Amino acid sequence: MDHADSVPVAELLDERRHLLEVTYWMLGSSREAESVVGETYRRWYGLSEAERGEIPTPRHWLAKTAGGLCLVLLAHPHRGATGQRDQKEEHHTKTGDAEEAQAGLAKEVSRVLLNALDSLSPAERAAFVLNDVFGMASGTVADIVGRPESECVELADRARHSIRRQRSHSTPPDEHDLLARTVRQACVNEDAELLESLLCPDATAFFDGGGKVRALSRPVHGSRQVAHSLLTLLARHPRTTLTSQSVNGRTGLIARYDHQVAAVVSLDIADHQVAQVWVVLNPDKLRSWNQLPTQGDPGSPGRPSQRGDGRL
Template sequence: MDENQEENLARAEVIEVPQVGLTRVAARICLDIFDSARHRRKLNVGERLPEPVPERMTTVASTPVRALDRITLGESVKTALTVVLESLTPAARAAFVLRDMFALSFGEIAATVGRNPQMCRQLASAAWWRVRHRGRRETASDVHTRIVTAFRAACDTGDVTSLVSLLAPDATTLSDGGGKVRAALNPIRGAERTARFMLGVLLQHPALEATLQSVNGKTGLVLRHHTAVSGVVSFHVQDEKITDVWLVLNPDKLRSWNRS
């Protein structure tokens, strides 16, 4: 079979199964965007967190979903799982999504991401393990809300002891200012350091009002200066202790919160 015949067969396959062709094109565009974003990350300082999503934007249509949807969209897009996906390489993320959400074969995935089928199988398997492991650690919504509510109350009173009691000993805080507003450049690790950091943020900006609100489908804190949202805090709770605090201060990631 010559090169022209192979090309014609490939085109015929795309026409016969148009969704496969469209999926491949979309995946390649995403990989190009990932490569561009990875370059931009090298130019930025500090941590990068996913954009927090208001409740009105997390409604999921009642349509059949695959395993990934049940994990990430069961209570909308959870920040913890989004952070896990953000940590994957572009190829691993693409292999995982194309396999789990679109049911492409590993041969089809290999043609999209530029790896051999066996490598794509390994990438998808490793990514799935990380996502599934994180998903099993999610706390029930009512427990999550109770812990975050207590966290906010302790912040209001400036009670460091109470804050520390709500945090896991190895709790970690990440803050994302996008290089546009002041934020911690490195992770804040440990319960007491996390507690004092969060209190410091609020004490430095006494006009900020912290309100409980749904963030990515889980109860979080929205920081407002008058009517403008200047920060969004989301949490990961495990065994009734806060293990992760994610503070987004980057104004570019808060646009959806400030729309009228």
């Protein structure tokens, strides 16, 4: 008996669904995703029983193999900007697993975001998808992409900025500031209706926990879902405050628990509404925000905002 493949059926189905989701996000096509997952399993069973038995985490091996196959496809010169994506393909997938995965993803991901991913280089797309969409640790991402960890962090960062530029129109600072402060007020008052009205219908929220805190690992799509996620994250608590403060040169939101920065929220605005929400919860990335300000350094990221304070 091959003990490497002796696992519960629920785990097998979850593993396959996970691979389909990863490959779909990387390729933007359920047909290509199905093909890559099939080839991944063919390579797995191409190993000897002894070789499979020596692999400590089969799911990681499968994800790494599938990721490598995706990178080869993405780099193909004749693939085109959108690969083999078919607008009707979600209704014609060959297996129940692929159809279920596609249907679930369709509820979470807008075609706008998939199109934005098409503008990234293969390595940028892979790093962004694995890090931001699936919340994989940077070391795991580096292993799959086949590049140094520091380079993968930079690739994901570059992809993030590229996507933000595509959705973010030139918004006057005063308008951005007013909208950000109104978002803060809606969160403080737990006003779901107001908050939803401030968001684009196809708004997307990204939650970067870095695998260090229990946060949403995939983007949330749609104004109602984004509003609900933000209100849940920033739920009223006597020791929690939400302030408006400069984040990356534009007004954003800072959530503190006691005096410690627990979340930094930046907003991208398009057509007078919030198009994208970026929530940093990773303690490593928040370290600079929690450093004590140096005397005479008003620009220190750890300095509390002097305006817009509001206890949740």
